[in-house]
Amino acid sequence: MRSTSRQHKLRLASRIFGSGIYRVSTTDGNENRAALRVLIVEDNLAAAQTTGWMIEELGHDYHMVHSAEQALEEAASYAPDIALLDISLPGLNGFDLCQALRALPGFERTVFVAQTGWAGDTFRHRAADAGFHHYIAKPFVIETLMAILDDSRAR
Secondary structure: OOOOHHHHHHHHHHHHHOOOEEOOOOOOOOOOOOOOEEEEEOOOHHHHHHHHHHHHHOOOEEEEEOOHHHHHHHHHHHOOOEEEEEOOOOOOOHHHHHHHHHOOOOOOOOEEEEEEOOOOHHHHHHHHHHOOOEEEEOOOOHHHHHHHHHHHHHO
16 A cells, blocks of 8 residues: 555655654554654665654654764754663764763753663673663564553653
8 A cells, every 4th residue: 555645755755864853743543642753763775764664654743864873963952751772883882872962961861771682681681781771682563662652651
């Protein structure tokens, strides 16, 4: 089935511009629920865009960056409700990025989510020690993301 005009335009814009904020209004009965603001920090462009599309389809805003340095430069002006951080970023890794973002004013209520292809208790413990609220292994399914978004709303 073909995408709706709105979906097509948003996907086309995201493919052209690659990074930025995309606004979506919901039409699935959740009109009274405010959209969450989700920061995606992922150096794999395809993974970042796919995650952004999932967030967009769920009716939320997202801002996508591809490095820890870019996240630190842009995060405060975006003021995310949720930060999805890849752990294995080049340069500053996701563990250190989480700690740096949590130290910034205005991030006290931000929910931090570690996303990684690394599974295992060692990485889960390191994520918890760094200040992450959630840990998800890639690839993840949309239901996992939905549960985290719903949990974040309840905070």
